[in-house]
Structure formats: structure tokens, C-alpha cells
Amino acid sequence: xxxxxxxxxxxxxxxxxxxxxxxxxxxxxxxxxxxxxxxxxxxxxxxxxxxxxxxxxxxxxxxxxxxxxxxxxxxxxxxxxxxxxxxxxxxxxxxxxxxxxxxxxxxxxxxxxxxxxxxxxxxxxxxxxxxxxxxxxxxxxxxxxxxxxxxxxxxxxxxxxxxxxxxxxxxxxxxxxxxxxxxxxxxxxxxx
Numbered sequence: 001x002x003x004x005x006x007x008x009x010x011x012x013x014x015x016x017x018x019x020x021x022x023x024x025x026x027x028x029x030x031x032x033x034x035x036x037x038x039x040x041x042x043x044x045x046x047x048x049x050x051x052x053x054x055x056x057x058x059x060x061x062x063x064x065x066x067x068x069x070x071x072x073x074x075x076x077x078x079x080x081x082x083x084x085x086x087x088x089x090x091x092x093x094x095x096x097x098x099x100x101x102x103x104x105x106x107x108x109x110x111x112x113x114x115x116x117x118x119x120x121x122x123x124x125x126x127x128x129x130x131x132x133x134x135x136x137x138x139x140x141x142x143x144x145x146x147x148x149x150x151x152x153x154x155x156x157x158x159x160x161x162x163x164x165x166x167x168x169x170x171x172x173x174x175x176x177x178x179x180x181x182x183x184x185x186x187x188x189x190x191x192x
Contacts, residue, residue: 129179137172
């Protein structure tokens, strides 16, 4: 999601003390912030806390945000670093990171029910395939495809060279494709 003039205007309003504008920023970016955090920590509860902590940091430090820079990149960098800190803390505490499955109600009684089922099924396979990838690959794919960040922004967020990000993205796509092939072969075997 690239920044648009509305986001820049919201940031200006937040800097002027408009808490309603901050709520609008949260509503705009919370889903993708959660996705970035979840793809790092693999825990719904931790990801929710990371997003909350990140938005608190954003609110406290909004005056330092350079309005010429993309707000989304600044936010995702905060989410990324907060998630990595949480991981380090958890490793020190020697807790295991537990991935949880999302339960969904498919609503097949609606006219679009079957289309939603197919779409949800595709998302399920992509989610499962992403789960099998290493954390850096999951993050770069999420930032590039879901958050629609460019290579420069991903480089800034992850503190990796642009060339490293480009190579990681290329390799992560190939790994995701391979993983989807394996998962779909297993699904076909179950149907036969």
C-alpha cells in the first residue's frame, strides 16, 4: 500500500493534535502491520501486541516522521523492529513460538459463497506455503506483495542492501512456488 495524499494529510493532522486522524491511520494500516508482525513471530497474540506497541511508538514519535518519506515504510520499519525485538526476548526466555490456524466461517449460503470458498482456499494454501519459508523470505514477500513496498523501502525497513533484498525476493518467490507445488500435490493425493 503506497502512501497517498490522504495519508500525508492524516499525518499532518495527527501532528496538529487530531486524535481522530490517528485512529484513521490505525484503521488504514493495522491489517498489513499485523500481517508483517505475524509473518515474523508466528503467533496471533504476539502479532496483535506488536501492532499495538508499534502504533503507540508511532503516536509518541510522529513529530520525528519526515513528511517527505512514506508513512507506511516508517510504520512497517517500526513493526519489523518491534517484532524482531519480541523474537529475541522470547528466545531469551526460551519460549517456543507457536503458529496458530485461523478458523473461518465460509458463509456458503450467500450468493458469492462458493467464490469466497475458492478464494479462501487459495489464501489457505498461500498461507501454508508462507509458513514453510524462513522468516526473512516471509517478510520480504509480505512487504512486497501485500504492503506494496518497493525494493528501496524494503531495504530501509529490513536494513539490508537493495541488491540483497532483490535477490531474497527472487529466491523467496521460487521457494514459495516450490512449496505451493508440494502442498497442491498432497491435496490432489487426498482427493484421489
